[in-house]
Each structure stands twice: as C-alpha cells, then as structure tokens.
Amino acid sequence: MSNRYRNFSILFSAVLLAMGVAASAVQADDDRDEGRGDGYGRKYGGENRGKPVQPARLNAKWQQECSSCHIAYAPGLLPAESWRKVMAGLDKHFGTDASLTAQESKEITDWLVSNASNRWSAPTSPLKITDGAWFKRKHDGHEISPSVWKKPQVKSPANCGACHTQAESGDFSERNIRMPR
Amino acid sequence: MSRILSSSCLALAVFGLAAQPVLAETQEQIRASIESSARSAPGFQGLSATRGGQFFKSTHGNDWSCASCHTDNPAAVGKHAKTGKPIQPLAPSANAERFTDPAKVNKWFKRNCNDVLGRVCTPQEQGDVLAYLLTIRK
Numbered sequence: 001m002s003n004r005y006r007n008f009s010i011l012f013s014a015v016l017l018a019m020g021v022a023a024s025a026v027q028a029d030d031d032r033d034e035g036r037g038d039g040y041g042r043k044y045g046g047e048n049r050g051k052p053v054q055p056a057r058l059n060a061k062w063q064q065e066c067s068s069c070h071i072a073y074a075p076g077l078l079p080a081e082s083w084r085k086v087m088a089g090l091d092k093h094f095g096t097d098a099s100l101t102a103q104e105s106k107e108i109t110d111w112l113v114s115n116a117s118n119r120w121s122a123p124t125s126p127l128k129i130t131d132g133a134w135f136k137r138k139h140d141g142h143e144i145s146p147s148v149w150k151k152p153q154v155k156s157p158a159n160c161g162a163c164h165t166q167a168e169s170g171d172f173s174e175r176n177i178r179m180p181r
Numbered sequence: 182m183s184r185i186l187s188s189s190c191l192a193l194a195v196f197g198l199a200a201q202p203v204l205a206e207t208q209e210q211i212r213a214s215i216e217s218s219a220r221s222a223p224g225f226q227g228l229s230a231t232r233g234g235q236f237f238k239s240t241h242g243n244d245w246s247c248a249s250c251h252t253d254n255p256a257a258v259g260k261h262a263k264t265g266k267p268i269q270p271l272a273p274s275a276n277a278e279r280f281t282d283p284a285k286v287n288k289w290f291k292r293n294c295n296d297v298l299g300r301v302c303t304p305q306e307q308g309d310v311l312a313y314l315l316t317i318r319k
Contacts, residue, residue, distance in 0.1 A: 070264045095263060097295040100288075155265050 046122030047133035050076030050115075054170025059111040061104060067168075069098070071161055073129060074170035080116035081125035084109065089127075130157045144179075153180040205281040208273045212311050214283070218304035225305065233313030236306055241298045247310070249297075256319050272317035280311060 042048070053076040066072040075083065087109040091099040100108070126132055130139075139157065148154060153162050160167035166176045206214075212228075219225055237247045237255070250268055251259040256275035259268035270276040280286055294302040302310075 069261050069266055071266075091295075097292040099292060101284075156263075159265065 042121055044133040044137055047124055048119040049134050050117035050119055055115040062108045062111055071168045075112045075115040076117050077129045079120035079125055080113040083112035083116055085127055148179055151180050208280045211280045211286060215304055215308040219308045228308040228312040230312040230316045233309035237310055237313055245297050255314055255317050272314050274317055274319045
C-alpha cells in the first residue's frame with residue numbers, strides 16, 4: 001500500500017468516526033428519556049411515535065376525509081391498534097358523528113394501519129394522541145407553561161397547528177414551533 | 182386521413198366522457214330529488230325556506246344548531262364548534278360546490294343531523310333547509 005493511499009484511508013476512517021460520533025450525539029439527545037420510570041425499559045415506556053411521522057406516500061381519501069374537521073393527523077402518531085379502534089368508532093368520534101361508507105373506511109383503515117407508529121412497543125392503544133407517554137412527556141409543565149394551553153388560539157391539545165406551524169405536513173420539529181402570544 | 186383522425190378524436194371524446202367520475206349534479210337536481218322523497222311521506226306540505234331557516238337556527242332541545250358551526254349567515258365562513266377549523270360557506274350563492282355531489286350531501290346530512298338532533302333528518306327537513314339555503318344571497 002502506498003503512503004498516499006494509507007493516508008487517505010486514515011483520513012477516511014477519521015471522517016467516518018466523526019460522522020458516527022455526530023450521529024450518536026443526535027441520537028443521544030433524541031433518546032434522553034431512555035428507561036424513564038416504566039416497566040418496559042424503552043423510550044417513553046414503549047409509547048413512542050413513529051419515525052418519520054408522515055409516510056412518503058399519502059392516501060388521497062385519508063387526506064380528504066380526515067382533514068374535514070381537524071388536521072389529518074399523521075398515522076405514525078399512534079400504533080396500528082389505535083387506528084383500528086378509532087376507525088371502528090367513527091359514528092361517535094370524540095363527540096361528533098364522523099361516519100364513512102364501509103368502502104371509504106376500509107381504504108383509510110388499511111392505509112393508517114400500514115403506516116402506524118413503528119416504535120410503539122407497549123401493548124397499549126390509546127384513542128387519543130395526547131394520551132400517549134411520548135406526547136405527555138413532550139408537552140409536560142417543564143416544556144410548556146400551563147398558561148399556553150389556556151390561550152384561545154390553542155383551544156385544545158388536539159389543535160397541533162396552534163404551535164406546530166408545519167403539523168399538517170407531519171413536521172413537529174422544534175425549529176417550526178411558534179407559541180401563540 | 183382526416184376521417185380517421187376525426188373518428189379517433191370522437192372515440193377519445195366518448196372515452197373521456199365515460200372515464201369521468203360520477204357526474205356532479207346541479208343544486209336544482211339535488212333539491213328536486215330531495216323534494217320527490219319528501220313528497221312520498223304523508224302530510225307533505227311543500228318545501229318551505231321559512232321553515233328551513235327556523236330549523237337551521239334551532240338547537241332542537243340539544244346543545245348545537247346547524248348555525249353553531251355554519252353561523253347564522255350561511256354565506257359566511259363558519260367554524261367547527263369543537264376544533265375551530267374554518268368551514269367554507271354552505272350557501273350555494275357563496276360556494277358553488279355545495280349541494281352538487283349527492284354522496285357528500287347524504288354523508289353530511291347524516292352526520293350533522295345526528296350531532297344536532299340525535300337522529301336522521303326527514304326528507305322534508307332536508308328539503309326545507311336546502312330551500313332556505315338557496316334563498317341566501319351573498
């Protein structure tokens with residue numbers, strides 16, 4: 001092996017190593033709640049939203065039907081079993097009748113189930129996104145002052161778009177949060 | 182040559198028409214269809230915009246009226262009573278898409294009558310409400 005080649009491979013390894021360290025730093029930040037008081041020893045007790053939250057392929061029927069009254073919540077926010085339950089109870093959907101035809105319901109349920117959270121390992125299946133451990137931890141009193149929830153622009157924790165400006169496209173990143181004043 | 186061309190254009194045009202989804206109906210067709218269902222019920226009194234307007238604004242002994250979300254002015258943008266999401270105007274004069282898709286009309290009458298009255302609306306009630314909405318000017 002020539003000297004030049006060896007130098008290159010050392011440099012290459014160093015670059016790879018640096019990339020690895022940077023990646024695990026991001027990971028570490030993302031995983032800082034690992035093992036917090038739960039029986040499962042997984043992040044948020046296994047009640048964790050999927051990644052990425054919005055699938056690459058969207059379903060037109062889902063988009064149309066599920067955004068009539070609220071934003072079309074990304075399927076990765078809940079596990080498959082939650083979506084089955086939500087879709088089976090649309091005639092009494094959080095206080096309103098949101099029933100669909102059997103055909104529409106099947107198409108949307110199939111799509112939601114196949115794009116549900118891929119990191120939800122707990123045997124739980126809440127009906128509300130706001131009932132999951134991931135949601136609660138990210139929106140607790142340390143993160144958000146209780147007064148924010150009372151603002152008329154917020155109205156309800158289901159109103160993601162009040163603070164997450166890109167919620168509709170499944171982007172909940174911190175740089176796109178604007179708390180209403 | 183031009184004959185072949187024009188006949189293939191015709192074929193394309195026919196195929197294009199056939200490939201269209203369910204054809205949208207006019208508001209008058211939908212009104213007439215609801216009226217004809219209403220007529221078959223005993224005691225049919227004709228459709229009344231006045232009665233439709235009262236129905237629209239009444240809470241029918243429950244929490245909500247149609248106006249809770251669609252506001253007292255159906256030509257205005259409304260707001261979902263639970264989520265706050267804007268609702269485009271309901272009056273056809275302000276929103277030409279309204280009452281042009283029978284499946285959508287049925288879907289929303291079913292849902293909203295259930296929410297407001299706790300039951301389905303009769304064809305008479307639906308027809309009165311549509312007659313009222315058709316009288317609204319922007």
